[in-house]
Amino acid sequence: MADKYEQVIELAKRRGFLWSSFELYGGTAGFYDYGPLGAMLKRRVENTWRDIFVINEGYYEIEAPTIGIEDIFIASGHVGGFSDPLTECQKCHEAFRADHLVKDIVDNPDTLSADELTEIINKNNIKCPECGGKPGAVYEFNLMFKTSIGPGGKRAGYLRPETAQGMFVDFPRLLKFYRDHLPFGATQIGKAYRNEISPRQGVIRLREFTQAEAEIFIDPRDKTHPKFNEISDVVLNLYSQAGQAAGESQKMSIKEAIENGIIAHEFLGYCLAMTYQFLARVGVSPEKLRFRQHMKDEMAHYAADCWDAEILSDRFGWVEVVGIADRTDYDLKAHAKQSETELAVYVPYDNPKKIERFTVKPNMGILGPRFKGKAAKIANALKALKPEELSGDVIELTIDGEKITIEKDAVAFEKVTEEVHGETIIPHVIEPSFGIDRIIYSLLEHSYFEEEAVEEGEEDKTRIVLRLPPEVAPVQAAVLPLLTRDELVKPANEIVKMLRKAGILVAYDDSGTIGRRYRRNDEIGTPYSITVDYQTLEDGTVTIRDRDTMKQVRAGMSDIADNVCDLIYGGKSFEDSGRRV
Amino acid sequence: MADKYEQVIELAKRRGFLWSSFELYGGTAGFYDYGPLGAMLKRRVENTWRDIFVINEGYYEIEAPTIGIEDIFIASGHVGGFSDPLTECQKCHEAFRADHLVKDIVDNPDTLSADELTEIINKNNIKCPECGGKPGAVYEFNLMFKTSIGPGGKRAGYLRPETAQGMFVDFPRLLKFYRDHLPFGATQIGKAYRNEISPRQGVIRLREFTQAEAEIFIDPRDKTHPKFNEISDVVLNLYSQAGQAAGESQKMSIKEAIENGIIAHEFLGYCLAMTYQFLARVGVSPEKLRFRQHMKDEMAHYAADCWDAEILSDRFGWVEVVGIADRTDYDLKAHAKQSETELAVYVPYDNPKKIERFTVKPNMGILGPRFKGKAAKIANALKALKPEELSGDVIELTIDGEKITIEKDAVAFEKVTEEVHGETIIPHVIEPSFGIDRIIYSLLEHSYFEEEAVEEGEEDKTRIVLRLPPEVAPVQAAVLPLLTRDELVKPANEIVKMLRKAGILVAYDDSGTIGRRYRRNDEIGTPYSITVDYQTLEDGTVTIRDRDTMKQVRAGMSDIADNVCDLIYGGKSFEDSGRRV
Incomplete structure (x- = not known):
C-alpha cells in the first residue's frame, strides 16, 4: 500500500498543490513548484506568520536581495564552512554524500573529516550504490550556489543560504529605524538556497526553499520578555537534553521549564510559545509536534541555548521544521570584524551611575625643569597610563624611542568621581528560523484523511478530505x-x-x-x-x-x-x- | 536644489523604505533593500495586484523556482539572445555598455551589432568616460546570472530573467488544473534577475527585482473578453504608433480605441484597463500615466500588439513599468519544440461539424494479380495519398526503393462524411508584466509633497507628507x-x-x-x-x-x-x- 507521503504527494500533484519543477524537461531533484492551490496555501501560511511576528510582535519585515556579496558570507562563515563531504564514483561519476555512505558503519558520520571518511570508505570497501564502482577521495563541497556580479567574473556573488544575514548586515539601519531602543526585531520571508549534492527526499530536502526568520536583538543583561505572563502557562512537548539521554519527551509549561533550568530564559521560552501557536494555527497536529533541545556537542559553540521544533511525519519520522536559538553576540561581532565597523548600541542608564576612579596628575613643577622640551610629551604619556602601570617603584616610559625613568615624586594621584550615563553593548540575537516548505508538507500530511462517507448524489464511499x-x-x-x-x-x-x-x-x-x-x-x-x-x-x-x-x-x-x-x-x-x- | 528623486530617496533611506544593499560593506550597484516600511508597502502593493488578478480574475498564482535549468532558457531565447553589448576600457578595465557610449552619435544604437559598435567607437575616437583610455572590442554579454546545480559544474543553472517561463513550462499541469478550458491564466509574483553591465539609475535599474506577471492562455479564434462591457468606457491616455509619429498622446475610451483599430482586440484592452485601475489604486497619479504602443520595428516579430504603461518621473522622464503584449503562440511553440512535447488544447465544438472528404479505395481485384506479394504494401501507400497526388494520369509510387506506376483503374474514390467533434489548437498568450520596484518608486514620488502647514504643537512650518x-x-x-x-x-x-x-x-x-x-x-x-x-x-x-x-x-x-x-x-x-x- 502507498504510504502517507505517496498519498499526499499524489493528491498534491493531481490537484495543483505541488509539482516537480521543470517536469516538461524531465525534472531536476531538489526543486518543487507550488501549483495554484499550493502557492495560495503557502501565501496564507506566510501571512499567518506575519500576523504573529510583524503585526502583533512589531518585528517589521525587510526584504534584502537573494544574491549576496562575498564579504557577507566570509563573515557568516559560509564561505569557509558551509559544506558537505562529497565523493564521486570513479566509474559512473555519480556524486554522493560521503557521510551517508558510511552511516551504517559509524555512529556520528557528520563529525568526521574528509580524510577520515575516505579512510573508512576504503577500509570497509564501500562501493558506489549505483554501479558498484569505487568511490573517489572525499572532499568538502561548498553548498552555496555561486555566481558572479557584473561582467568579467571579477566579483563573486552567492545565493544566500539563509535570510538571516540580510538582517545582520542592515543592523545599523535597523537600529536607527527603531530609534536605538532594545529589544527590536526584524523579519524576512524569502528564498534561500542550498546546492545539495544529491537530494533524495522530495519536498523535504530542497535546493531552493523558503525561510521565515526573525532576528531579535536584545539586551544581553535582560533576557526577560515583557509579555511573558501571556504565554507562561502554555504546555509544550519538550525533548530536552536530559530527556534525550533518557529517551523520552515531557509535557511541561514554559514557566516550569524555565524554573527548572530546561529552557535558558524567558525570551527563548516566549519564542517557543509563538512557534507552537503558529504551527497549531496553520494546521500542524499538536500531538505530532515536539521541541527538541540541541545536545551540547551539536550546539554551535557560541549559542546559549537552541531548540528545534520537530514534526512527526509518516515516512521521515521527526523532521526539523523550526530552529530557535540564542546566538548571543556571535553574528554582530563577526560582521563588525569583517566590515571594521562597530555594531553596538549605546544604552543609557535609567539613572546616571557615579563611578570613582584615579587619574594621574603629572607635577609640572618637577617635570618641567627635569625634562625641559620633552616635559609636555611625558606628561601626556603619564596621563594615559592605567593604575596598574603605576604600581612599581619608578615609572618606565618610552618617548620617541628613548627609555625614560620617572620617579614617583613627579606624579600625583587624584580620585575623581564621574557620572556615567550609559554604556555601549553588543546585543544578543534570538533567532527563530522557520522552514516554510516543510511546514506546508507537514500540514498537508496532518490534514489528509480518507474516510468512509455516505452522501446524497455521490456513489464513491471513500471520501478524501483535507x-x-x-x-x-x-x-x-x-x-x-x-x-x-x-x-x-x-x-x-x-x-x-x-x-x-x-x-x-x-x-x-x-x-x-x-x-x-x-x-x-x-x-x-x-x-x-x-x-x-x-x-x-x-x-x-x-x-x-x-x-x-x-x-x-x-x-x-x-x-x-x-x-x-x-x-x-x-x-x-x-x-x-x-x-x- | 535637490531634485525630486533625491528628496524621495533621502526620505526613503532615512525612514526605512529603501536602503542600498550591503551598505555595511560599501554597497553594490543594482541592489536595493526594502526596509521595514518599504517591505510592508511592497507587500500591500503586491496584495492589491493579487486582489485584482488572482481573487477577481481567477488567475491563480503559482510559485516556480528562481533558478532554472538550461533547456528553459534555450527555448525562451535567453541563452542565445539576452545580452547587452559590452566594451571594457583597455586601461582602467571598467566595463561599459557600448550602445550607451555611442548614443550621442547614432540614433538607434540598440539596433547595432557588436562589430558595428566597435567600428563607430574607433572611428569617432570615443574614450573611456572614467579614465580617457581606449575602449576594447565590443562583444555581447549575456545578462543572465549563471550558476551550476549540484556538484562538478556539470549542470548549468540560471537565475530567471523573468517569471514568465515558469508558467509556460507548467502549461500541461495548468491545463489539467483548469480542466482543459480556455481561457485560463496563471500568475507569479517573484524575483527576477538581470546581470546589468553597469547599472547607474538607482532603484530604476536593478540587478535583482520583483515582477508580477500573468500569462493568460486564450483561444486564438476568439479574442473577446467576457467582462469587456465592465471596462469599455474606461478612458486611457494612449500614445499609439500614430500618436508617436505625430508626437502626441490622446485620451480615448478603450471601446473607441478598439473600434478605431488602435488597440488590437478586447482582451488586450481589458488588460490595459486592469493595469490602469491597479496603478491608480496603489497611488500612481493618473495624469502621470500613459500607455505607449510599441512601434512596428520595436515589437517582437511574433507579437500581435504590445503596449507599455509608462509613468512620468521627475528625473527619468517616462519610465516603462508594465508591458502588456499579445505574444500569440510563440512561447508555447518554442517550448513544444525544445521539449518535444505537444503543448496544445483540444477544443470541442459546441456542435460536431460534418466534414466531407475523399478517401482512396484501392481495387485489390486489380492490384492483387498485378503486383502479387507487393499488393498489400501498395494498397497502404495508395490510401495515404492526398487528393492532389492523385490528379495526374497515372499514379507514381516508390515502394522499397522501387518506382512503381499504377494506372487509375486500380483505384476508386469514395466521398466520406465525417463528424468532427473539435480541434487541437495552440493557445495564444496575453501577458501583462509588471515591474513592481519601479511602481513602488513611482508611487512614492507621486505621493511625496512638501507643504506649508501650521499645526498646534509643531514649530516646523514645512510638512513632508506621503x-x-x-x-x-x-x-x-x-x-x-x-x-x-x-x-x-x-x-x-x-x-x-x-x-x-x-x-x-x-x-x-x-x-x-x-x-x-x-x-x-x-x-x-x-x-x-x-x-x-x-x-x-x-x-x-x-x-x-x-x-x-x-x-x-x-x-x-x-x-x-x-x-x-x-x-x-x-x-x-x-x-x-x-x-x-
Whole structure:
C-alpha cells in the first residue's frame, strides 16, 4: 500500500498543490513548484506568520536581495564552512554524500573529516550504490550556489543560504529605524538556497526553499520578555537534553521549564510559545509536534541555548521544521570584524551611575625643569597610563624611542568621581528560523484523511478530505448551482461576485453531480460549499455545507459575504451561520 | 536644489523604505533593500495586484523556482539572445555598455551589432568616460546570472530573467488544473534577475527585482473578453504608433480605441484597463500615466500588439513599468519544440461539424494479380495519398526503393462524411508584466509633497507628507498618548491591542510633542493618527486625525478597530468616522 507521503504527494500533484519543477524537461531533484492551490496555501501560511511576528510582535519585515556579496558570507562563515563531504564514483561519476555512505558503519558520520571518511570508505570497501564502482577521495563541497556580479567574473556573488544575514548586515539601519531602543526585531520571508549534492527526499530536502526568520536583538543583561505572563502557562512537548539521554519527551509549561533550568530564559521560552501557536494555527497536529533541545556537542559553540521544533511525519519520522536559538553576540561581532565597523548600541542608564576612579596628575613643577622640551610629551604619556602601570617603584616610559625613568615624586594621584550615563553593548540575537516548505508538507500530511462517507448524489464511499484550518485553505468557498440552468447560474454568479469583492477566493463549479462537486472541494480543503437551489429563488436562502462534518445550514444570500468572512476569520461557529437543514 | 528623486530617496533611506544593499560593506550597484516600511508597502502593493488578478480574475498564482535549468532558457531565447553589448576600457578595465557610449552619435544604437559598435567607437575616437583610455572590442554579454546545480559544474543553472517561463513550462499541469478550458491564466509574483553591465539609475535599474506577471492562455479564434462591457468606457491616455509619429498622446475610451483599430482586440484592452485601475489604486497619479504602443520595428516579430504603461518621473522622464503584449503562440511553440512535447488544447465544438472528404479505395481485384506479394504494401501507400497526388494520369509510387506506376483503374474514390467533434489548437498568450520596484518608486514620488502647514504643537512650518492610499500605507494607524502618563498610556496600549487583533499595523509613539509625532507619521504616510487625551478618560472617545487634511474627529474607543478598518478598506469617508472637533 502507498504510504502517507505517496498519498499526499499524489493528491498534491493531481490537484495543483505541488509539482516537480521543470517536469516538461524531465525534472531536476531538489526543486518543487507550488501549483495554484499550493502557492495560495503557502501565501496564507506566510501571512499567518506575519500576523504573529510583524503585526502583533512589531518585528517589521525587510526584504534584502537573494544574491549576496562575498564579504557577507566570509563573515557568516559560509564561505569557509558551509559544506558537505562529497565523493564521486570513479566509474559512473555519480556524486554522493560521503557521510551517508558510511552511516551504517559509524555512529556520528557528520563529525568526521574528509580524510577520515575516505579512510573508512576504503577500509570497509564501500562501493558506489549505483554501479558498484569505487568511490573517489572525499572532499568538502561548498553548498552555496555561486555566481558572479557584473561582467568579467571579477566579483563573486552567492545565493544566500539563509535570510538571516540580510538582517545582520542592515543592523545599523535597523537600529536607527527603531530609534536605538532594545529589544527590536526584524523579519524576512524569502528564498534561500542550498546546492545539495544529491537530494533524495522530495519536498523535504530542497535546493531552493523558503525561510521565515526573525532576528531579535536584545539586551544581553535582560533576557526577560515583557509579555511573558501571556504565554507562561502554555504546555509544550519538550525533548530536552536530559530527556534525550533518557529517551523520552515531557509535557511541561514554559514557566516550569524555565524554573527548572530546561529552557535558558524567558525570551527563548516566549519564542517557543509563538512557534507552537503558529504551527497549531496553520494546521500542524499538536500531538505530532515536539521541541527538541540541541545536545551540547551539536550546539554551535557560541549559542546559549537552541531548540528545534520537530514534526512527526509518516515516512521521515521527526523532521526539523523550526530552529530557535540564542546566538548571543556571535553574528554582530563577526560582521563588525569583517566590515571594521562597530555594531553596538549605546544604552543609557535609567539613572546616571557615579563611578570613582584615579587619574594621574603629572607635577609640572618637577617635570618641567627635569625634562625641559620633552616635559609636555611625558606628561601626556603619564596621563594615559592605567593604575596598574603605576604600581612599581619608578615609572618606565618610552618617548620617541628613548627609555625614560620617572620617579614617583613627579606624579600625583587624584580620585575623581564621574557620572556615567550609559554604556555601549553588543546585543544578543534570538533567532527563530522557520522552514516554510516543510511546514506546508507537514500540514498537508496532518490534514489528509480518507474516510468512509455516505452522501446524497455521490456513489464513491471513500471520501478524501483535507481538514485545513479555514484561515489557510487556498479556496475559501465553493459556489455551486444545483443544476446548470440559467435561473440558478445567475444567482450563483452574483454570490461569486459578492464573495470576491470581500477578498474571498471562490471556486465556481457547475460540472457533475452535486455530490461529486462536494468531494472535489473536500479534497482540496475548501471549508465551505454554498449551493444555490430552487429554494433560493423562493426565499433568497442558500445552503452552506461544512467540509468537516458535511452538515448543512440554510442562510441568507444577501449577507453571505459577511457570513463567510466571519466563519473564516471571525471565529463564528458553523451552527451560528444559519439554520439547520 | 535637490531634485525630486533625491528628496524621495533621502526620505526613503532615512525612514526605512529603501536602503542600498550591503551598505555595511560599501554597497553594490543594482541592489536595493526594502526596509521595514518599504517591505510592508511592497507587500500591500503586491496584495492589491493579487486582489485584482488572482481573487477577481481567477488567475491563480503559482510559485516556480528562481533558478532554472538550461533547456528553459534555450527555448525562451535567453541563452542565445539576452545580452547587452559590452566594451571594457583597455586601461582602467571598467566595463561599459557600448550602445550607451555611442548614443550621442547614432540614433538607434540598440539596433547595432557588436562589430558595428566597435567600428563607430574607433572611428569617432570615443574614450573611456572614467579614465580617457581606449575602449576594447565590443562583444555581447549575456545578462543572465549563471550558476551550476549540484556538484562538478556539470549542470548549468540560471537565475530567471523573468517569471514568465515558469508558467509556460507548467502549461500541461495548468491545463489539467483548469480542466482543459480556455481561457485560463496563471500568475507569479517573484524575483527576477538581470546581470546589468553597469547599472547607474538607482532603484530604476536593478540587478535583482520583483515582477508580477500573468500569462493568460486564450483561444486564438476568439479574442473577446467576457467582462469587456465592465471596462469599455474606461478612458486611457494612449500614445499609439500614430500618436508617436505625430508626437502626441490622446485620451480615448478603450471601446473607441478598439473600434478605431488602435488597440488590437478586447482582451488586450481589458488588460490595459486592469493595469490602469491597479496603478491608480496603489497611488500612481493618473495624469502621470500613459500607455505607449510599441512601434512596428520595436515589437517582437511574433507579437500581435504590445503596449507599455509608462509613468512620468521627475528625473527619468517616462519610465516603462508594465508591458502588456499579445505574444500569440510563440512561447508555447518554442517550448513544444525544445521539449518535444505537444503543448496544445483540444477544443470541442459546441456542435460536431460534418466534414466531407475523399478517401482512396484501392481495387485489390486489380492490384492483387498485378503486383502479387507487393499488393498489400501498395494498397497502404495508395490510401495515404492526398487528393492532389492523385490528379495526374497515372499514379507514381516508390515502394522499397522501387518506382512503381499504377494506372487509375486500380483505384476508386469514395466521398466520406465525417463528424468532427473539435480541434487541437495552440493557445495564444496575453501577458501583462509588471515591474513592481519601479511602481513602488513611482508611487512614492507621486505621493511625496512638501507643504506649508501650521499645526498646534509643531514649530516646523514645512510638512513632508506621503499621500499614500490607505490601502497600501505601511503603517495604517499611529496611536499616540497625549502625554507619557500611565493613565493615558494604558488606554493607548489597549487600542494598540485592539487594532493589532484586527490585523492593522500600528505604530505606538509617545516621544516628543504631539505635533512632532503627527509630522513623523505624515512623512511615512500613516493615514490615521489616534490620540488618547484626558477626555478619553471622561467619555471613552479618542481623536482621529486625517493625514491629508489634518482635520480631526472624535470617535468612540470601544469600536475603534471596526472604525479604522472601514476607513482603510471599506471606503468609509473620514467625516463619517466621528464627530467634528
